[in-house]
Amino acid sequence: MVVGKTENTEEALDVASPVGVITPRTELFSLSGVKFFNYNWNGAAAFKTCSHCFHDAATDSGGRTITSWDLHIDEATVTRRVQYSTPFRTIFFDKDGTLTGKGANSWFLPYWKHLLQPECTQEDALGGITCDGTVEARRVAFHSMPSNFIG
Amino acid sequence: MFGNKVIGVNYGTLDLHGIEKKITWTELAETAEEGATSITLMPMQNSVILDWQVGDEIVIASTSFVGRDAEQRRITSISNADSSPVITFDEPLVSKHYAGRQTFGTGANSEFIDMRAEVGLLTRNVVIRGDPVTSELKQYGANIRCASPGDETTVCRIDSVELYHVGQAFILGAYPIHFHMIGTVHKSYVRNNAIHHTFNRAVTIHGVQYLRVQRNVVYQTLGHSIFIEDGAETKNLIEYNLVVDTRRSFSLLNTDTTPASFWITNPDNIFRGNHAAGSDRYSYWFDLQLNPTGPSFDANICPGFQKLGEFTDNVAHSNGRYGLRIHNRLIPRTLQCKPINYDTSSPSYNPPIIAEFKNLVSWKNQRNGAIIEQAGAIHWINFKTADNILAGMEFSRADDNI
Numbered sequence: 001m002v003v004g005k006t007e008n009t010e011e012a013l014d015v016a017s018p019v020g021v022i023t024p025r026t027e028l029f030s031l032s033g034v035k036f037f038n039y040n041w042n043g044a045a046a047f048k049t050c051s052h053c054f055h056d057a058a059t060d061s062g063g064r065t066i067t068s069w070d071l072h073i074d075e076a077t078v079t080r081r082v083q084y085s086t087p088f089r090t091i092f093f094d095k096d097g098t099l100t101g102k103g104a105n106s107w108f109l110p111y112w113k114h115l116l117q118p119e120c121t122q123e124d125a126l127g128g129i130t131c132d133g134t135v136e137a138r139r140v141a142f143h144s145m146p147s148n149f150i151g
Numbered sequence: 152m153f154g155n156k157v158i159g160v161n162y163g164t165l166d167l168h169g170i171e172k173k174i175t176w177t178e179l180a181e182t183a184e185e186g187a188t189s190i191t192l193m194p195m196q197n198s199v200i201l202d203w204q205v206g207d208e209i210v211i212a213s214t215s216f217v218g219r220d221a222e223q224r225r226i227t228s229i230s231n232a233d234s235s236p237v238i239t240f241d242e243p244l245v246s247k248h249y250a251g252r253q254t255f256g257t258g259a260n261s262e263f264i265d266m267r268a269e270v271g272l273l274t275r276n277v278v279i280r281g282d283p284v285t286s287e288l289k290q291y292g293a294n295i296r297c298a299s300p301g302d303e304t305t306v307c308r309i310d311s312v313e314l315y316h317v318g319q320a321f322i323l324g325a326y327p328i329h330f331h332m333i334g335t336v337h338k339s340y341v342r343n344n345a346i347h348h349t350f351n352r353a354v355t356i357h358g359v360q361y362l363r364v365q366r367n368v369v370y371q372t373l374g375h376s377i378f379i380e381d382g383a384e385t386k387n388l389i390e391y392n393l394v395v396d397t398r399r400s401f402s403l404l405n406t407d408t409t410p411a412s413f414w415i416t417n418p419d420n421i422f423r424g425n426h427a428a429g430s431d432r433y434s435y436w437f438d439l440q441l442n443p444t445g446p447s448f449d450a451n452i453c454p455g456f457q458k459l460g461e462f463t464d465n466v467a468h469s470n471g472r473y474g475l476r477i478h479n480r481l482i483p484r485t486l487q488c489k490p491i492n493y494d495t496s497s498p499s500y501n502p503p504i505i506a507e508f509k510n511l512v513s514w515k516n517q518r519n520g521a522i523i524e525q526a527g528a529i530h531w532i533n534f535k536t537a538d539n540i541l542a543g544m545e546f547s548r549a550d551d552n553i
Contacts (some may be wrong), residue, residue: 001255001262002533002543008249008266008515012216013540020536021250022519022545035262037255051547072260086347 064088218429318351434467474513482527
């Protein structure tokens with residue numbers, strides 16, 4: 001269980017934007033059975049992405065896939081699912097829909113224009129895009145792409 | 152060979168036994184507000200009667216983001232010693248000390264977390280202390296050193312003793328209680344002691360195996376408090392200790408400027424039921440190098456790749472950085488110093504070993520409840536985190552590339 005704030009809170013926490021879990025900058029990470037409560041103020045969220053990728057010396061280009069299932073994200077106290085951070089590319093593969101609400105094998109992605117396909121929905125309140133299980137999201141590198149390809 | 156202000160044991164036996172207290176530390180049952188002059192402790196169990204005395208000194212741990220909000224008081228009265236003890240003391244509390252169980256969610260999704268200030272007894276009838284004139288002034292106190300090369304060659308049994316104004320700043324090796332390069336120490340133990348106001352750590356476990364460190368109360372130490380030194384130390388049992396207010400030292404190793412209540416250089420030890428309540432940086436720091444350091448160096452020992460002994464039911468709170476920090480890596484495998492190999496038909500088959508960290512409760516840390524820099528087959532099971540400013544849990548890498 002991860003709890004953003006309890007009755008024992010203090011000002012230092014009230015002015016922050018904490019998250020439940022910060023995900024790695026690599027593949028091979030999964031989590032299940034985690035319950036999230038009370039991440040509903042400032043920029044707080046259940047997840048933040050790509051640990052330490054904000055660092056000047058970071059070299060990973062992002063786009064790593066996190067696998068999750070059997071999550072409980074308390075609807076009443078956690079709105080934002082993901083606080084995306086540099087480089088804004090982490091892919092969440094949701095095996096049972098408990099992250100996205102879109103059923104088995106669904107996806108949670110950051111907002112990029114090219115990702116907003118018919119199977120996907122822009123969910124600003126949740127912090128990204130959700131896609132149903134009829135599509136797959138993959139880490140792909142594009143080179144020399146036109147400047148208007150992503151938005 | 153042992154310096155001065157020291158009890159040195161070389162090829163010998165040291166027995167120090169005070170009157171054993173049934174309870175060396177417990178927790179608040181109710182929040183103690185700022186200005187309070189009494190506290191209520193958790194109910195006694197199994198017909199135990201609280202055997203603390205009027206005049207004894209206690210420490211009440213911080214429940215804020217600052218470990219140094221711990222407070223020491225002298226007991227002026229005790230009531231309800233056989234049920235829910237109420238302790239009155241001589242001076243009002245400066246800070247609030249929280250105690251409560253909070254439940255979140257309903258039905259199958261219901262979970263609770265207990266967050267309670269710990270209360271430790273600092274007084275014992277046998278006292279080892281530095282002299283009152285120079286010890287505090289020069290950070291140069293008393294120390295106990297148990298050292299002789301060879302398994303079981305020295306025995307130190309230290310039980311229910313109070314040690315204060317102990318350890319010597321700037322002098323590596325002059326620790327309040329120091330087991331040094333003995334090997335196996337099956338007959339030795341450090342238990343039920345109160346070690347407080349030190350100038351150089353609390354208990355050092357250096358080059359020994361099978362030491363028992365149990366039910367001690369440690370308060371206001373400089374540098375890593377419970378200190379496993381080189382990285383070759385294994386099979387030590389470290390359980391049910393309370394460590395309060397671990398402070399930075401600038402007279403020790405570089406890492407002591409970012410101290411941990413438990414500094415762990417080899418994962419193959421047992422950590423069970425400890426509470427680390429307030430440190431300038433960390434509660435539990437697994438600082439795992441490629442090989443042991445110092446006199447224990449051995450290219451055939453690889454702490455970052457060894458199996459975990461046990462890490463169960465530990466509590467961390469009120470730290471300047473992280474409750475649990477695993478750094479640089481923990482990637483356990485069957486043959487610790489060989490590369491992982493998943494090919495069962497290969498003569499160099501070397502599968503990973505799963506390390507299960509269980510039931511950590513980590514709250515009120517200025518960064519995370521828990522963080523691991525590089526995780527191999529690591530399972531964090533039933534962790535509970537709350538009120539952490541950056542994150543409940545963070546995983547920087549989950550690969551086995553070195």
